[in-house]
Every structure is written in C-alpha cells, then in structure tokens.
Amino acid sequence: MAEKTRFTKILLVEDNPDDILIIERALKEARVINRVWIARDGQEALDFLQHKGKYEDPALAPRPGLILLDINLPKVNGLDVLKKIKEDDNFKRIPTVMLTVSKRDEDIVKSYNYGCNSFIQKPLEFEKFVELVRQIGLYWGLLNVEAPTNAG
Numbered sequence: 001m002a003e004k005t006r007f008t009k010i011l012l013v014e015d016n017p018d019d020i021l022i023i024e025r026a027l028k029e030a031r032v033i034n035r036v037w038i039a040r041d042g043q044e045a046l047d048f049l050q051h052k053g054k055y056e057d058p059a060l061a062p063r064p065g066l067i068l069l070d071i072n073l074p075k076v077n078g079l080d081v082l083k084k085i086k087e088d089d090n091f092k093r094i095p096t097v098m099l100t101v102s103k104r105d106e107d108i109v110k111s112y113n114y115g116c117n118s119f120i121q122k123p124l125e126f127e128k129f130v131e132l133v134r135q136i137g138l139y140w141g142l143l144n145v146e147a148p149t150n151a152g
Contacts, residue, residue, distance in 0.1 A: 008065030010036045013045040013081065014099075015073050019122070022129060023068075023099075030134030037064065042076025045069070046084060049091055067096040068136070069116075071107055079110050086115030097136065 014020050020038060027036065039045035047053045048061045055061035067085065071078035078098065085091045095117045100107070103121060111119050120136070123129050 008034055009062050010034050011039060011045065011048060011064035011067045012036050013039045013042065013067065013069045013073065013078065015040050015070065019070075022126065023133065026126070026130040026133035029130045032133065032136075034066075037061070042073040042078060042081040044075075045073075045081050046076065049085065049088075064094060067094055068099045069096055071098060071100040071102050071111075079107070079114060082111060082116055083114045099136075 012020070012023060014023065020040075024036065027034075037048065039048050045067075048055045049064075051058055051061055069078045069082060073081070076084075078100070082096060082098070085094065085096060092115065096115070097118045097120060098107075098111045098116045099120050099122060101122050102108075108119050120132065123132060
C-alpha cells in the first residue's frame, strides 16, 4: 500500500506586513507548497490554536504541523505565546521555530528554555532568506515526522 504524502500546515505568526510578504515570496520561490495561515499578533495565534473568536470553526484554523513565531509581536509577545504553547498538552508537540531579527542572548536562552525547537535569525539579504525558508520547508514540512495528535 502506497504511503500518502502529507504536507505540514504552517502557522506563521508575524506582525510586520513587509516580512509576511517576504516570507510568502520566499516560500513561493523556494517551491515550498505547504499551506500557510497567518496570525498577525500573539493573541491571534493563541485564538487560532484554541479555536476562539473568529477561529471558533476548526475548518478556519486547522492544527498546524509547524509554527514559525516572531518574538516582537503586539498584544502577546512571541516568548509568551511560545511558553503557552509548550505548557499546553494539546500543542506542546507542535514544532515551533522562532523566526526573528532578534540577536539578543536573553531571547535565545528564553526561547530554548520555553521549549522552542529552533531559533533562527532572519537574514537581511533576500536570496539568503529564500534559501533559509527552503531549508525550513524541506526539513519541517517534508522530512520531519510529526507526533500523532493523540499521542500521550
């Protein structure tokens, strides 16, 4: 029996419209075909995951297989979002990659202490950003095996 190919759903949590466009363009240029949902602040990301507010309908907010999370977000910052995700048994196994311009050691240490799976600094050059996104998409979107959602 042939195994079905699955493409991981990606939740991008980013408030900067320019960065969103760059990331979407980089995903397209890197030929990453995974479906991407966008939350523009930390509270929206939590609502998406918990099916609250405008995301009450689970069809509007499917469970992501990967979260790309910025740190500097309005309403709830990315570190607090990360902490809440990793403290929740329903979401703690979702790979969460901090994708940020921050180079602060404090942010890196907190991110790993709170349970991020990777901390990646956004490159300034578009070509390097495309390559980075391609690698993220390849590894997390195709190669990484997700934990079953009903795993204990």
